Amino acid sequence: xxxxxxxxxxxxxxxxxxxxxxxxxxxxxxxxxxxxxxxxxxxxxxxxxxxxxxxxxxxxxxxxxxxxxxxxxxxxxxxxxxxxxxxxxxxxxxxxxxxxxxxxxxxxxxxxxxxxxxxxxxxxxxxxxxxxxxxxxxxxxxxxxxxxxxxxxxxxxxxxxxxxxxxxxxxxxxxxxxxxxxxxxxxxxxxxxxxxxxxxxxxxxxxxxxxxxxxxxxxxxxxxxxxxxxxxxxxxxxxxxxxxxxxxxxxxxxxxxxxxxxxxxxxxxxxxxxxxxxxxxxxxxxxxxxxxxxxxxxxxxxxxxxxxxxxxxxxxxxxxxxxxxxxxxxxxxxxxxxxxxxxxxxxxxxxxxxxxxxxxxxxxxxxxxxxxxxxxxxxxxxxxxxxxxxxxxxxxxxxxxxxxxxxxxxxxxxxxxxxxxxxxxxxxxxxxxxxxxxxxxxxxxxxxxxxxxxxxxxxxxxxxxxxxxxxxxxxxxxxxxxxxxxxxxxxxxxxxxxxxxxxxxxxxxxxxxxxxxxxxxxxxxxxxxxxxxxxxxxxxxxxxxxxxxxxxxxxxxxxxxxxxxxxxxxxxxxxxxxxxxxxxxxxxxxxxxxxxxxxxxxxxxxxxxxxxxxxxxxxxxxxxxxxxxxxxxxxxxxxxxxxxxxxxxxxxxxxxxxxxxxxxxxxxxxxxxxxxxxxxxxxxxxxxxxxxxxxxxxxxx
Amino acid sequence: xxxxxxxxxxxxxxxxxxxxxxxxxxxxxxxxxxxxxxxxxxxxxxxxxxxxxxxxxxxxxxxxxxxxxxxxxxxxxxxxxxxxxxxxxxxxxxxxxxxxxxxxxxxxxxxxxxxxxxxxxxxxxxxxxxxxxxxxxxxxxxxxxxxxxxxxxxxxxxxxxxxxxxxxxxxxxxxxxxxxxxxxxxxxxxxxxxxxxxxxxxxxxxxxxxxxxx
Numbered sequence: 001x002x003x004x005x006x007x008x009x010x011x012x013x014x015x016x017x018x019x020x021x022x023x024x025x026x027x028x029x030x031x032x033x034x035x036x037x038x039x040x041x042x043x044x045x046x047x048x049x050x051x052x053x054x055x056x057x058x059x060x061x062x063x064x065x066x067x068x069x070x071x072x073x074x075x076x077x078x079x080x081x082x083x084x085x086x087x088x089x090x091x092x093x094x095x096x097x098x099x100x101x102x103x104x105x106x107x108x109x110x111x112x113x114x115x116x117x118x119x120x121x122x123x124x125x126x127x128x129x130x131x132x133x134x135x136x137x138x139x140x141x142x143x144x145x146x147x148x149x150x151x152x153x154x155x156x157x158x159x160x161x162x163x164x165x166x167x168x169x170x171x172x173x174x175x176x177x178x179x180x181x182x183x184x185x186x187x188x189x190x191x192x193x194x195x196x197x198x199x200x201x202x203x204x205x206x207x208x209x210x211x212x213x214x215x216x217x218x219x220x221x222x223x224x225x226x227x228x229x230x231x232x233x234x235x236x237x238x239x240x241x242x243x244x245x246x247x248x249x250x251x252x253x254x255x256x257x258x259x260x261x262x263x264x265x266x267x268x269x270x271x272x273x274x275x276x277x278x279x280x281x282x283x284x285x286x287x288x289x290x291x292x293x294x295x296x297x298x299x300x301x302x303x304x305x306x307x308x309x310x311x312x313x314x315x316x317x318x319x320x321x322x323x324x325x326x327x328x329x330x331x332x333x334x335x336x337x338x339x340x341x342x343x344x345x346x347x348x349x350x351x352x353x354x355x356x357x358x359x360x361x362x363x364x365x366x367x368x369x370x371x372x373x374x375x376x377x378x379x380x381x382x383x384x385x386x387x388x389x390x391x392x393x394x395x396x397x398x399x400x401x402x403x404x405x406x407x408x409x410x411x412x413x414x415x416x417x418x419x420x421x422x423x424x425x426x427x428x429x430x431x432x433x434x435x436x437x438x439x440x441x442x443x444x445x446x447x448x449x450x451x452x453x454x455x456x457x458x459x460x461x462x463x464x465x466x467x468x469x470x471x472x473x474x475x476x477x478x479x480x481x482x483x484x485x486x487x488x489x490x491x492x493x494x495x496x497x498x499x500x501x502x503x504x505x506x507x508x509x510x511x512x513x514x515x516x517x518x519x520x521x522x523x524x525x526x527x528x529x530x531x532x533x534x535x536x537x538x539x540x541x542x543x544x545x546x547x548x549x550x551x552x553x554x555x556x557x558x559x560x561x562x563x564x565x566x567x568x569x570x571x572x573x574x575x576x577x578x579x580x581x582x583x584x585x586x587x588x589x590x591x592x593x594x595x596x597x598x599x600x601x602x603x604x605x606x607x608x609x610x611x612x613x614x615x616x617x618x619x620x621x622x623x624x625x626x627x628x629x630x631x632x633x634x635x636x637x638x639x640x641x642x643x644x645x646x647x648x649x650x651x652x653x654x655x656x657x658x659x660x661x662x663x664x665x666x667x668x669x670x671x672x673x674x675x676x677x678x679x680x681x682x683x684x685x686x687x688x689x690x691x692x693x694x695x696x697x698x699x700x701x
Numbered sequence: 702x703x704x705x706x707x708x709x710x711x712x713x714x715x716x717x718x719x720x721x722x723x724x725x726x727x728x729x730x731x732x733x734x735x736x737x738x739x740x741x742x743x744x745x746x747x748x749x750x751x752x753x754x755x756x757x758x759x760x761x762x763x764x765x766x767x768x769x770x771x772x773x774x775x776x777x778x779x780x781x782x783x784x785x786x787x788x789x790x791x792x793x794x795x796x797x798x799x800x801x802x803x804x805x806x807x808x809x810x811x812x813x814x815x816x817x818x819x820x821x822x823x824x825x826x827x828x829x830x831x832x833x834x835x836x837x838x839x840x841x842x843x844x845x846x847x848x849x850x851x852x853x854x855x856x857x858x859x860x861x862x863x864x865x866x867x868x869x870x871x872x873x874x875x876x877x878x879x880x881x882x883x884x885x886x887x888x889x890x891x892x893x894x895x896x897x898x899x900x901x902x903x904x905x906x907x908x909x910x911x912x913x914x915x
Contacts, residue, residue, distance in 0.1 A: 579857025634886035638853030
């Protein structure tokens with residue numbers, strides 16, 4: 001059943017906008033407040049959508065700054081995130097991120113506060129994003145849908161590129177293994193009242209093979225470019241106008257060896273992803289009030305073309321997604337100890353793909369939303385934040401996302417945070433409209449929930465349906481997936497520049513969308529569709545330590561313990577209804593809850609350690625270790641869950657090292673080796689090519 | 702095509718000699734036969750069809766639980782065999798499949814837990830294409846996973862048979878691949894295709910006609 005609220009219209013939104021502008025004018029000029037004029041480096045914006053000092057945020061947030069990025073020699077977003085505590089990179093449809101045990105589809109990736117689109121199988125490939133031109137990355141863990149809407153369940157990763165107001169430019173060039181070349185140019189100038197920031201990045205690689213004697217490479221040759229321009233103009237003391245433009249192209253030279261029922265077929269072609277976005281805004285900034293009207297238009301066009309060798313057959317896959325949004329956000333400093341933020345917006349989204357119907361059919365969705373947040377310093381030691389967001393959707397049920405957080409700081413050395421929030425993920429276009437039949441493997445079909453009934457009728461009329469399963473009756477409109485996340489954290493500043501932190505988390509996810517069989521075809525193939533069936537939990541603890549050993553040495557360490565489970569599976573195991581097969585004898589036995597290893601692709605243990613050395617004269621060296629414990633891959637004993645020792649990929653340790661120096665004022669030179677231990681796992685880590693090296697030179701002016 | 706012979710006939714019934722009393726010493730009657738049978742080919746893949754579908758010759762492999770042996774295909778119309786295997790299809794010697802008294806049902810539980818055929822059990826008789834052992838993934842004895850293209854016997858399923866002569870037997874299918882080892886999920890498709898349709902199973906046959914498996 002669809003539940004549509006009549007808020008989704010532009011008229012109401014415009015009325016809202018108009019009234020908020022009136023509101024601002026009525027406030028007039030007030031005296032300068034420190035809230036809006038924080039210096040940038042220790043300020044975070046993602047956690048509350050307002051600039052806040054890092055230590056004053058009641059929500060788990062961490063920041064990766066330019067220096068860390070540079071010293072780690074990171075090129076793409078996945079490189080640096082892999083080294084962060086509590087974050088795993090999963091190699092499946094590209095490099096996806098896993099935060100607090102929630103997979104990539106439940107993590108929102110923002111660039112300068114605007115969401116990136118273009119996911120494959122729910123995964124947003126982080127290797128699309130260059131980190132050569134960015135100022136910092138903010139990572140917020142736990143649900144933040146109260147501010148950001150869909151996808152902000154496990155967390156929000158915000159890539160901040162803006163370098164406004166800094167007169168600084170650089171050229172960078174890098175050469176590395178597999179003929180990897182990365183060139184970048186970043187330019188930032190203030191011309192009168194206009195800030196201009198421009199950057200260009202070009203990245204290419206010849207790819208590599210992990211499996212010998214195969215025509216298809218593990219990673220095919222590719223090139224990627226990013227072009228970005230941002231203009232910010234100060235119209236008057238209070239008004240600012242600007243826009244960002246960004247384009248990101250990825251081209252992969254594809255040679256694909258497909259084994260079709262045992263016959264290897266070689267196809268050649270390419271894959272091209274073209275993403276662009278435009279972000280115009282108008283901002284008013286008074287002493288107590290700031291309001292911003294933002295527009296956001298982004299498109300993602302993906303094309304894959306393959307022609308089979310020795311035949312005229314071609315395979316063409318196209319996926320065009322368009323996302324546009326208009327939004328207003330107003331921050332109002334009511335009193336010194338209370339701040340109020342509210343906003344509303346409207347989103348129009350569309351997808352055309354031959355994976356669904358045809359390119360001619362555009363699937364659309366529109367969302368209207370509003371949000372509000374109040375922050376109150378109750379006493380000198382206690383701050384509270386409460387907020388919510390309401391998303392009214394055209395294509396599926398509407399959602400409320402509340403959030404509450406408390407911060408208690410008894411003194412300068414201790415802070416204790418507790419927060420609870422709800423997150424959601426809207427059913428995506430794939431889950432609604434996919435129309436896919438795999439002729440190679442078992443002739444199974446997958447139909448999106450909105451098209452399944454019609455497709456079944458069509459196949460039934462063709463007498464291709466053998467039997468319809470019981471879940472057919474449940475073939476209803478999909479609802480958003482919902483999570484509730486609780487975070488309890490403490491941070492302690494000790495003597496000698498040592499800091500320790502701990503964060504306990506628990507996420508309960510309901511309405512999870514999974515595929516289930518709706519019917520069997522006469523040829524034996526199954527027909528799948530999507531249902532809100534599963535509920536899961538992820539919980540664990542994250543620990544981190546920061547220590548300055550001497551003037552030149554610093555140490556950082558982190559650890560995450562993670563427990564995940566499908567709640568229904570867990571309940572069945574407790575009732576003794578799930579069996580497993582012993583590895584050696586092959587006999588079935590009833591499973592114990594302790595045999596259950598939770599959701600696939602999750603590691604119970606993961607850890608990292610970073611040692612850096614840095615002199616005042618600009619020499620640095622770093623050694624970074626990260627460990628990921630074993631994780632479940634595929635069921636092998638027929639119970640559909642991860643439990644047996646042969647159902648895991650082995651854990652691994654990566655050691656990365658880099659060193660560099662500054663010379664002649666303008667120059668920086670660095671070199672690094674990643675994966676020093678040369679760890680490879682062809683099957684489970686295709687994105688890890690073994691030991692790689694690089695050398696990098698930068699000219700700053 | 703290599704077919705390994707039947708391995709390991711094990712007498713499970715423990716012979717208990719009664720202590721010497723004045724009564725006559727009972728001759729222990731060993732009526733329960735337990736065995737693990739490996740690598741029984743069941744219409745293994747001989748090639749690919751013009752459209753690339755893996756195909757066998759389409760014949761059943763017949764097995765006698767009573768004699769613990771493969772029965773030649775030429776005896777298909779006899780009561781010499783108890784179960785027939787062809788790909789993932791399992792038939793009993795009864796109903797539309799054979800002249801015997803064969804029937805079957807699937808018991809959910811472990812092999813060892815099933816010490817006696819429950820009194821309220823309903824044996825089903827083959828009525829092609831609806832067999833006593835339901836065909837199809839996750840409906841009968843196996844799970845087919847399209848993502849990995851693998852067939853795995855569902856754990857916790859015991860196939861309870863009435864043999865051609867109306868005796869009782871229980872069978873747990875342990876594996877569907879050659880050598881009794883399921884290929885890794887990441888193994889190439891042609892490995893998975895050509896090593897499938899080899900049954901490894903464990904069974905217990907009660908010769909005394911009772912429903913006891915102790």
